[in-house]
Amino acid sequence: MSTPHHGAEGLLRELAPQVLGVLVRRYGAFEACEDAVQEALLAAALQWPEEGLPDSPRSWLVTVASRKLVDQVRSEAARRRREDALALATPQSALLAHSADAVPASDRDDSLALLFLCCHPSLSAPSRIALTLRAVGGLTTAQIAAAFLVPEVTMAQRISRAKQAIKAAGSSLSLPEGSDGAERLAAVRHVLYLIFNEGYSTTSGTDLTVPELSAEAIRLTRLLHHLVPEDTETTGLLALMLLTDARRPARTGPQGELVPLAEQDRGRWDRGLIAEGVDLISRTLPRGQVGPYQLQAAIAAVHDEAEHTDATDWPQILALYDLLEQFGPNPVVSLNRAIAVAMVQGPAAGLDLLVRLESDKRLARHHRLLAARAHLLEMTGRQQAAARAYREAAGRTTSAPERRHLTLRAHRLETPA
Numbered sequence: 001m002s003t004p005h006h007g008a009e010g011l012l013r014e015l016a017p018q019v020l021g022v023l024v025r026r027y028g029a030f031e032a033c034e035d036a037v038q039e040a041l042l043a044a045a046l047q048w049p050e051e052g053l054p055d056s057p058r059s060w061l062v063t064v065a066s067r068k069l070v071d072q073v074r075s076e077a078a079r080r081r082r083e084d085a086l087a088l089a090t091p092q093s094a095l096l097a098h099s100a101d102a103v104p105a106s107d108r109d110d111s112l113a114l115l116f117l118c119c120h121p122s123l124s125a126p127s128r129i130a131l132t133l134r135a136v137g138g139l140t141t142a143q144i145a146a147a148f149l150v151p152e153v154t155m156a157q158r159i160s161r162a163k164q165a166i167k168a169a170g171s172s173l174s175l176p177e178g179s180d181g182a183e184r185l186a187a188v189r190h191v192l193y194l195i196f197n198e199g200y201s202t203t204s205g206t207d208l209t210v211p212e213l214s215a216e217a218i219r220l221t222r223l224l225h226h227l228v229p230e231d232t233e234t235t236g237l238l239a240l241m242l243l244t245d246a247r248r249p250a251r252t253g254p255q256g257e258l259v260p261l262a263e264q265d266r267g268r269w270d271r272g273l274i275a276e277g278v279d280l281i282s283r284t285l286p287r288g289q290v291g292p293y294q295l296q297a298a299i300a301a302v303h304d305e306a307e308h309t310d311a312t313d314w315p316q317i318l319a320l321y322d323l324l325e326q327f328g329p330n331p332v333v334s335l336n337r338a339i340a341v342a343m344v345q346g347p348a349a350g351l352d353l354l355v356r357l358e359s360d361k362r363l364a365r366h367h368r369l370l371a372a373r374a375h376l377l378e379m380t381g382r383q384q385a386a387a388r389a390y391r392e393a394a395g396r397t398t399s400a401p402e403r404r405h406l407t408l409r410a411h412r413l414e415t416p417a
Contacts (some may be wrong), residue, residue, distance in 0.1 A: 011057060012041050013219065016138030019061045021110025023069065024173045030117065031074055031163040033065070036137050040065035040137055052300045079146050089256060111136065112227040113173045118162075120188040122169045126189045127162035134159055136223075137216050147213045148198070185228065189237050191294065192221050200248070209252070214245055227380035235284045236294030243300035246270040258405040264311045274304045295324045314343040331363040335372055340361075347379040367396035371406060378413065387413040 019022045023033035054060040095375065118132040133139045139147075143157035176184050199213025221238045228234050250264035299320045306312040321337035324330075334357055334390040342350025354373050358364050374389035390410035394403045 012044055013138045015058050015061055017114045017136040018109055019065055019109040020135055021064050023065055025110055030166055032069060036065045036069035039068045047243050061278045110173055113175050115188045116184045117171055117173060119191050120171055122165050123162050127158055129195055130158050132191055133160040147210050185219055192217050227237050231292040232284050232287055232289040233293045235280055236297045239277040239280035239297035240293055240300055241272045243297060243304050246273035292327050295320050314340055331360045340375050347376040350376045367393040383413045
């Protein structure tokens, strides 16, 4: 029985980390195993839509990937001893019939350990992102490169260096314990957060969003939430993604232009995602283990539950930002809090806070600070000053949709009807 292409693709994404976990635990060579799994995924993507799903898709992938791995080792004459050891370690049944893990009840899911491995402390943030998307997300190098608007060869080098770094560190497929485990879990959450943000608001390029990245971040965060259901911050991160992504349909106009939150058609928001996100954060916050992702999700929920922009509960949002700032200095949080202050206490109060943020080197010349100042200046009626700030902000952003939006704002203020 055949399966639709998109159905097969989704299944492959789901099985990719499980299959890689089996191979890494069995053979230990992460880089070689990852390459073999990618080849097996490609073979499945070509065969399954035409021939139908095998009886056990996971076992099929493990078997094919094992064959690919053995073929790789056998083709390297300089690694003869490793070939012998690997060949002896691999049962013939795994290469000719069902794989050794064919019984679902005995399957071991190493997806969490694989996420930890891809977010190893020795890797940079870009490397963690790339390796997570390839090894756990099942994306090809070409797909990842296209999403981040870099040449495929550049992304291939980044992934290769990441795998070499893991090999040099002597890391194995295991779950860290104690404080190290908590730190690695936080690193995984941060990587998924970065992937989602890049998909929701791209830092450069002609498009405002890259839906494929956001969707993959949500899928992987759902996986992480399934693996650590009691972790409140992972639940908060998933809720934040859902509540934010629910607005995506209304964030752009017919020509792809940016539509600010206050001007969006809320009838186009995804009410299913909002309901799911609100339910997650509503069940998590009362547990008392509050963290930054939960507070951000709560803020997003307040926005999403308002029937129209004038009904937004800004005092509650400001109170949540006050709590969020207690988790440590964060210029973006402080910038957003300044907007909330302006909505509660008036634009002048918000502008006073923005002046203080100008001393923060991380934000002083950032286009978002300039855009926020322009917006508050416009609220005070200082149109020419607002126009200049909008144009300065437009000159600093690397996002084409944001640049067009900010320039249009300035033009409207300079030439009122």
